[in-house]
Amino acid sequence: MATQNNYCLSSMSSLPELSARLQRIFRGQEQYGDGPPAEQARRFRLEQLLEPTIEQAKRNSADIPREPIDLLVSLSGFSPETTILAFELLRPRRLMIIASEEARTSVDIIQRALKLPLSRLDVRYTDPVDPRRIYQFIKEAAQPFPEAEEFKAVIDITGGKKVMSASAALAAAQLDLALCYINSTFDPEMRLSIPGTERLVIVPNPTTLFGDREMEAALVAFRHGAYAAAQARFAEIAETAYEPARARFLRDLASVYESWCDLNLETLQSRAQVMRERLSDPGYSVTPTVAKRVRDQLVFLDTLTGAPRTERESPSFLLNFYLLGQHYRGLGRHDFAALLYYRTIESCFAQRLARLAPGFRTATPDYRLLGRDQGDLRARYRAATEAVHGTEAAALPAPIGLMEAVLLLFVLNDPLFRKIGLTSEKALRHFKGQLTARNKSVLAHGTETIDESLSNELGGLATRSVRAFWALDFADENVDDRIATLKFVVDP
Structure with a gap:
């Protein structure tokens, strides 16, 4: 078995070479300091692999659209790497770490690696199975800065226990925040990500992605006859929702009703034609009763828009x-x-x-x-x-x-x-x-x-x-x- 206590590797070492060495250390074929092989491998990742891994993750994530971030809320567990990677990829103005008591060592590593002043770092410890506490922390931290015109916050759900991730996702849905996580290829032997495969993934607010909450708000406007507002909401949902066909149908129906209520015969004719075509959209089928009523309404509207102006008193x-x-x-x-x-x-x-x-x-x-x-x-x-x-x-x-x-x-x-x-x-x-x-x-x-x-x-x-x-x-x-x-x- 090869032995080595040299902590300073050549800067010319490539990421594949470092990854191969990490594997040998983990298997006990090479030594990196004291302790069991798994502990040596963990130390090696942090001291030798972290910097090149971050640089490769930046290249892997170069095509991800990003905006300036005011706050990154990151869940931290046994491994500090995901928080460090998320911070380096997003470069927020401020970082909040939510961790369990057992993760205090990881928090220390994160602080040292990022060299953050206390003014930019907020650490909260909690029971990882207490969703209300996690929600409270995120809500408090997500209050906009007084000088900020527009506040942007993202929740990193990569680290921490699964229940913490679920709680954070619920908080994101409630507070209208985006989520991110560090995607990677998993190494089943070391039960960690393969260095260099990490890539940033940003997920919009879950309710925006699936459209349920926005859809309900749009339906409320629709039911109250606020057709212009409903049409605008349905149009936005149709651009972002996972299943947009229903939103497209309601967007076009709200457009017809808006022109109808305004007695705007110029736009009513064209919008009725769009609605007539929408009824045959295979992506969304309304009930036969609704489909018949809408078709009957379109036929009726033809009698309003098709007559010469001199004969409209009909x-x-x-x-x-x-x-x-x-x-x-x-x-x-x-x-x-x-x-x-x-x-x-x-x-x-x-x-x-x-x-x-x-x-x-x-x-x-x-x-x-x-x-x-x-x-x-x-x-x-x-x-x-x-x-x-x-x-x-x-x-x-x-x-x-x-x-x-x-x-x-x-x-x-x-x-x-x-x-x-x-x-x-x-x-x-x-x-x-x-x-x-x-x-x-x-x-x-x-x-x-x-x-x-x-x-x-x-x-x-x-x-x-x-x-x-x-x-x-x-x-x-x-x-x-x-x-x-x-x-x-x-x-x-």
Whole structure:
């Protein structure tokens, strides 16, 4: 057996040569100081192999994107090498070591090897099976420096016991921190890494990688109708998640709903087309019920975006105003709901007039199209205005607003009014009072806020108006079933 007590090897020794010598020392074929062969080999690694191992690890990790790190939290066990390697590869401003009481010697070795001043080193000892204590240490250390604009911290989970690594990973997930570890080829004989095979691996926050927590936050925004925020979150998840197909589906659906709520017909058409293609994405399959509802919605949206601008006052737009009114009322946004209910009722009456006399337009009414005696119509209209407003109208209205359309349909004895319940002058005065209250809204002509009670009243009137209109013009279709199909998906 060869014997040697020379601790100073030639600087010309290569890493493979040093590794071969390490193996001989471990096997007892060569001596390096006192003690058992395993202890001699451990000493040899630290004194002779550590520096060239670090340099090779830097070359192995040259392609790993890295940002300046404020804090490295490293778990340390029997071997100090992984902490030393992680520090040298990341070069943080500050190092925290979390170790068990049995690892105090390793901590001393780390401090000597890195030559860190106490201002940059924080050492915490704990029971390795106490996850709460480990979390507390990491949370305290991860508080941003007062002068730092953006704080970056990484947790090194290579060393320490497995339960410590698991606890640190949980802390990273909770505190939104990245993880790193030193990957290497394992030597089963010495039960250590083969020197020179070490490579840095950086893992994003686990919840970012798998997307669960971000997905839940995005879904909360989606369920509350914050479609722009939800779309942005889903888009980010789609770029980082392990399984991005669901995020892509929800991103595109949120984009459609955002344009739909904004009545942005220019973007709605293109986004609906993207959504139509997304439904055939093999990576993610929604339930048949959701898929059918989304397809039905896309068909409905085609009737909004495909019509020429001059023909957009159609039953589809009438129904769309009502759908959005219901949506906003469900979100508690009653001023928006009231505005859309008003547009629903207005459209019902305007379109009803157009159906009584094809070509009749509320903007430029030609009363001859109604086929009634003009003098009789004027007399009836003046009587109705006096009963409702207290003053007679001087002439038939031009243009025709909502209340004027109501009075005209009333004097024409249109069947729509029997279905709605506006069959008396008293009912018309109550209707006028509802409109007057709505017109005080900040989204109409006033500065007041619509309360839930008035929102519900207007919603009820809009519902009755839509049902009555549909029963007269589309008797073969149940409008309530149609509405249920077109309601926004909440839990896709």
